[in-house]
Amino acid sequence: MNKLAAKNNVLERLKDGQVIMIGGFLNTGTPEALVDILIEQKVKNLTIIANDTAFPDKGIGKLVVNGQPARVIVSHIGTNPETGRQMHAGELKVELIPQGTLAERIRCGGAGLGGVLTPTGVGTVVAEGKEQIVSGGKTYLLELPLKADIALIKAWKADKYGNLVYHRAARNFNPLMAMAADVVIAEVEEILEVGSLDPDQVMTPGACVDMLIQGDKIW
Secondary structure (H helix, E strand, O other), rough: OOOOOHHHHHHOOOOOEEEEEEEOOOEOOHHHHHHHHHHHHHHOOOOEOOOOOEOOOHHHHHHHOOOOOEEEOOOOOOOOHHHHHHHHOOOEEEEOOOOHHHHHHHHHHOEEEEEEEEEOOOHHHHHHOOOOOEOOOOOEEEEOOOEEEEEEEEEEEEEEOOOOEOOOOHHOOHHHOOOEEEEEEEEEEEEOOOOOOOOOHOOHHHHHHEEEOOOOEEE
16 A cells, blocks of 8 residues: 655645644654645644754744644753743743653553553652552652644655654654554655565554655655
8 A cells, every 4th residue: 555645635634723743852853844844834723742842943943933833742842942932921831741751651642551650750840730649659640641633753764555664863752653643644765665674674564654755755
């Protein structure tokens, strides 16, 4: 099954008010072309789930500067001063989550689990409003799963069925997000024929991927 998509196919999927996961770590492994489509489409009131908000002129940071997210759920915002400005001005809701907890909450969403117990954040502002459970004499926070309407992810190679291979550190949050969204759109650098990939290198199976876009070559 060929999952190559035209730009119009992607545009049709993007709507105001959606929850969108975007892969990457400080813009490494971020699907830049797909972010640019979001900007072009001018969708707004988005909830963005990502590791961070990158930089003002790169990746997710461009969405923040453009005022498209109403809320971001991230592990840090320190590299993007505009995120902090909007947060303090009341223009943008920011939920900060410890990085490991963020990854686990996304993993739980993809695996169909009810949540994860973690000691991270106990006794801090992270614990406010969250259920605490004592097990084995130790206190844990119950962190609930995260899911999205759409995941925009970046991979190195794909075959036409959508099996994905990531390049080293650019893997980061991408495989987790590919499991935790209703629709998964992957931006890739190279698309190969089915059977060309070493199965041992495939990190995301094609069954999880709905559409493929090849880098900035959007039809």
